[in-house]
Amino acid sequence: MPTREFHAPSLAVSIGKLDLQNPLMTASGTCGYANEYGDFTDLTRLGAFVTKAISKTPRKGNEAYRIVETRAGMLNAIGLANIGLDAFLKDKIPILKEMGVPVIVNVPGWTTDDYVDVSARLNDEPVVGGIELNVSCPNVKSGLSFGTDPVRLFELVSAVKKVTTRAELIVKLSPNVADVAVTAKAAVDAGATALSLVNTFTAMSIDINNARPMLANGTGGLSGPAIKPIALFMTHRVYTEVAKKHNIPIIGMGGIQRWQDGVEFLLAGATGLAVGTALFLDPNIPLQILEGLRNYLARKNKTDIRQIIGSLQAPAPHD
Amino acid sequence: MPGRTRQPAGGATSSEPRIRPTPTSPRGRYVATVKENIRLCTDHYRLVLSLPRFPRSTPGQFVEIDCRDPRFAPSADHDPGPRAFDWPPPESFKGDSPVALPRPCPSDPDFNAPLAYLRRPFSLADHRIWPDGYTELDIIHRVVGRGTLLLAQMLPGQTVSLIGPLGTGFTIPQGIELACLVGGGVGIPPMLYMAKGLQQSWIKGGVGFIGAQREDLLPVTIIGPPNAPEPSRAGDPLLNVAEFKEYGYPAVITTDDGSLGMRGYVTEALSAFLEERQVQQGRLMNTIVYCCGPTAMMKATARVAAVFGVPCQVSLEQPMACGMGTCQSCVIKFRPRDLGEGAEWKYKLTCTEGPVFDSRDLVW
Ligand SMILES: Cc1cc2nc3c(=O)[nH]c(=O)nc-3n(C[C@H](O)[C@H](O)[C@H](O)COP(=O)(O)OP(=O)(O)OC[C@H]3O[C@@H](n4cnc5c(N)ncnc54)[C@H](O)[C@@H]3O)c2cc1C
Ligand SMILES: Cc1cc2nc3c(=O)[nH]c(=O)nc-3n(C[C@H](O)[C@H](O)[C@H](O)COP(=O)(O)O)c2cc1C
Ligand code: FES
Numbered sequence: 001m002p003t004r005e006f007h008a009p010s011l012a013v014s015i016g017k018l019d020l021q022n023p024l025m026t027a028s029g030t031c032g033y034a035n036e037y038g039d040f041t042d043l044t045r046l047g048a049f050v051t052k053a054i055s056k057t058p059r060k061g062n063e064a065y066r067i068v069e070t071r072a073g074m075l076n077a078i079g080l081a082n083i084g085l086d087a088f089l090k091d092k093i094p095i096l097k098e099m100g101v102p103v104i105v106n107v108p109g110w111t112t113d114d115y116v117d118v119s120a121r122l123n124d125e126p127v128v129g130g131i132e133l134n135v136s137c138p139n140v141k142s143g144l145s146f147g148t149d150p151v152r153l154f155e156l157v158s159a160v161k162k163v164t165t166r167a168e169l170i171v172k173l174s175p176n177v178a179d180v181a182v183t184a185k186a187a188v189d190a191g192a193t194a195l196s197l198v199n200t201f202t203a204m205s206i207d208i209n210n211a212r213p214m215l216a217n218g219t220g221g222l223s224g225p226a227i228k229p230i231a232l233f234m235t236h237r238v239y240t241e242v243a244k245k246h247n248i249p250i251i252g253m254g255g256i257q258r259w260q261d262g263v264e265f266l267l268a269g270a271t272g273l274a275v276g277t278a279l280f281l282d283p284n285i286p287l288q289i290l291e292g293l294r295n296y297l298a299r300k301n302k303t304d305i306r307q308i309i310g311s312l313q314a315p316a317p318h319d
Numbered sequence: 320m321p322g323r324t325r326q327p328a329g330g331a332t333s334s335e336p337r338i339r340p341t342p343t344s345p346r347g348r349y350v351a352t353v354k355e356n357i358r359l360c361t362d363h364y365r366l367v368l369s370l371p372r373f374p375r376s377t378p379g380q381f382v383e384i385d386c387r388d389p390r391f392a393p394s395a396d397h398d399p400g401p402r403a404f405d406w407p408p409p410e411s412f413k414g415d416s417p418v419a420l421p422r423p424c425p426s427d428p429d430f431n432a433p434l435a436y437l438r439r440p441f442s443l444a445d446h447r448i449w450p451d452g453y454t455e456l457d458i459i460h461r462v463v464g465r466g467t468l469l470l471a472q473m474l475p476g477q478t479v480s481l482i483g484p485l486g487t488g489f490t491i492p493q494g495i496e497l498a499c500l501v502g503g504g505v506g507i508p509p510m511l512y513m514a515k516g517l518q519q520s521w522i523k524g525g526v527g528f529i530g531a532q533r534e535d536l537l538p539v540t541i542i543g544p545p546n547a548p549e550p551s552r553a554g555d556p557l558l559n560v561a562e563f564k565e566y567g568y569p570a571v572i573t574t575d576d577g578s579l580g581m582r583g584y585v586t587e588a589l590s591a592f593l594e595e596r597q598v599q600q601g602r603l604m605n606t607i608v609y610c611c612g613p614t615a616m617m618k619a620t621a622r623v624a625a626v627f628g629v630p631c632q633v634s635l636e637q638p639m640a641c642g643m644g645t646c647q648s649c650v651i652k653f654r655p656r657d658l659g660e661g662a663e664w665k666y667k668l669t670c671t672e673g674p675v676f677d678s679r680d681l682v683w
Binding site for chain 2: 029030031032034035036038039040041042043044052060061064065066067068069070072073074076078081094095098099171225240263278279280281282283284310
């Protein structure tokens with residue numbers, strides 16, 4: 001038997017023109033603006049860093065309580081609280097430069113102009129490699145409609161596309177739709193260069209002693225391991241129906257907590273893997289997943305992570 | 320070390336952004352070993368955790384403990400593997416088990432529900448550092464749900480994952496000579512650590528005010544007056560709290576039902592004390608109040624402090640998902656006192672900009 005020389009499998013992937021040392025990213029809103037986790041994990045080893053949603057002007061966000069734990073997950077209704085674009089550019093961009101990994105900025109909005117203005121300014125910032133349009137945040141009243149209506153989504157993405165001449169244009173899809181492939185198609189047709197999914201599922205939790213919702217906002221977005229099977233299905237659906245044909249990379253997320261979850265998302269068609277809620281348990285989880293992925297690939301005799309992306313052997317649908 | 324005047328968030332002041340953990344990081348992820356797990360009184364436990372090293376902390380700072388099943392605590396190979404549960408846990412906790420608790424059991428329809436998911440925040444009740452870096456942390460907690468129940472069942476030798484020290488602790492303004500340490504219920508633990516911190520500062524005068532609903536809910540060691548055969552415990556002004564006495568500070572004990580010490584709220588005892596001191600000395604300018612407890616009690620304490628014109632620092636509790644300043648879930652309304660009532664408030668994060676705030680800056 002010839003002995004094979006061991007080569008560490010390549011973990012590098014690309015999201016459009018962005019080259020990532022590995023597929024592991026942070027999910028928007030769960031990792032702050034820049035180096036908040038710097039004492040807990042080596043941020044320079046991430047594939048990419050995705051910031052909290054940055055709006056044109058600072059936002060206070062919702063009243064407390066903003067979170068509640070649920071079974072194997074949590075609800076949040078933060079209300080897009082953030083420091084605003086000016087403070088972000090001034091205070092956080094220098095730190096992000098220091099980190100040296102590709103940066104993706106999450107951009108929310110309430111009107112098309114909000115998205116266009118913020119995206120245009122971020123497009124001029126060389127360290128910002130990608131703009132992730134948050135068309136799906138279910139917490140702010142009108143936020144839902146861009147992400148759930150394919151016509152409005154197409155118009156919005158087309159408008160933002162005109163100003164994102166340099167950065168990758170990533171559209172973060174809402175799972176709160178009947179068929180996520182429809183909105184995915186609208187985003188890609190309008191010029192999205194990558195898709196990320198899923199955002200949180202609109203959900204509720206009730207304080208039975210006071211007969212009131214647990215969250216001041218009433219409803220919140222469900223995240224964590226509880227949503228993983230649905231997120232995985234949606235990733236696979238978007239991959240097979242839209243992304244594969246158009247050669248558009250997917251950033252998969254929703255309950256990723258162990259390397260096994262990461263492998264599932266890769267097999268289902270994700271190129272990037274974003275870790276969200278699990279960062280609250282341990283900010284080092286992305287790097288632990290990375291180790292696990294490396295071992296998995298070696299065990300499976302794969303030399304390159306790209307060999308397994310979308311390689312799921314899906315059963316043929318029966319009629 | 321406790322007792323410094325200024326404590327920036329996380330401790331370090333370097334201008335370089337910290338983007339990876341280093342041996343000098345002021346906070347981090349640690350695996351601690353349970354050294355002791357002691358039942359103090361009904362529902363309350365002291366968990367003594369040992370670590371080969373841990374950054375310095377300030378009283379008022381807290382740690383976030385992973386309260387999922389400790390048998391699946393992170394191991395060196397970092398492959399968490401599948402998490403599984405069985406309930407009840409193997410014969411684990413020796414001594415009295417928590418009482419009066421809706422305890423999951425096989426007849427409970429929710430019996431195979433997962434345990435706590437997010438980490439749970441706990442104030443440091445003490446922090447002991449040996450010259451070689453070996454560290455012991457004390458956590459005193461009350462069993463109120465799944466996470467704290469799990470902690471109560473931990474055995475010496477088991478490990479827990481913790482993150483910390485988090486938040487900003489109490490500060491000691493220049494010129495202060497007397498500190499009142501007001502602790503209610505699960506707000507008592509940080510006051511015990513603060514007593515130690517004060518003792519290591521220039522402040523020599525301290526008084527503890529310890530309140531609970533009932534005698535059996537006081538997680539401290541009560542010692543009676545010397546030479547008294549069988550003291551009448553209720554209302555006895557000479558009762559003392561060993562944890563304060565160690566540092567030379569007397570303590571006033573109150574219980575809502577009068578089962579030990581003074582009957583009534585701890586704020587009434589504080590008010591009476593400040594009143595007396597004011598009459599004696601004619602002024603209270605060098606006094607400060609440190610407080611932790613239920614929100615209503617902290618508000619009442621802040622009001623008492625305001626009446627007597629003394630500063631008051633409170634340690635707040637808010638639901639926290641991360642404890643590290645990323646999720647924006649733990650907000651409180653903040654309005655710097657010098658801006659006046661009409662000024663607009665803004666949100667501050669309890670986990671990183673707190674949990675300790677000057678009560679005069681809070682909108683509550
Ligand atoms: C900075 C900080 C410091 C702290 N320090 C300490 C400390 O030193 N000691 C200490 O004991 N505690 C401390 N706490 C509080 C401690 O974190 C909580 O007690 C702990 O998180 C509870 O976790 P659990 O899993 O045991 O309870 P959980 O299971 O989370 O339940 C908590 C409570 O909520 C109630 N509840 C749950 N679901 C519902 C529902 N649907 N409707 C109504 N009520 C519900 C439960 O009955 C229970 O009373 C601190 C908190 C903070 C923020
Ligand atoms: C506290 C919190 C805040 C979030 N904030 C944002 C946000 O600002 N923008 C956004 O696009 N998604 C936000 N999300 C959604 C996450 O980025 C992610 O899509 C979702 O949580 C699913 O992944 P997870 O299960 O790994 O957390 C937030 C999620 C949480 C839990
Ligand atoms: S608990 Fe997450 S920001 Fe404070």
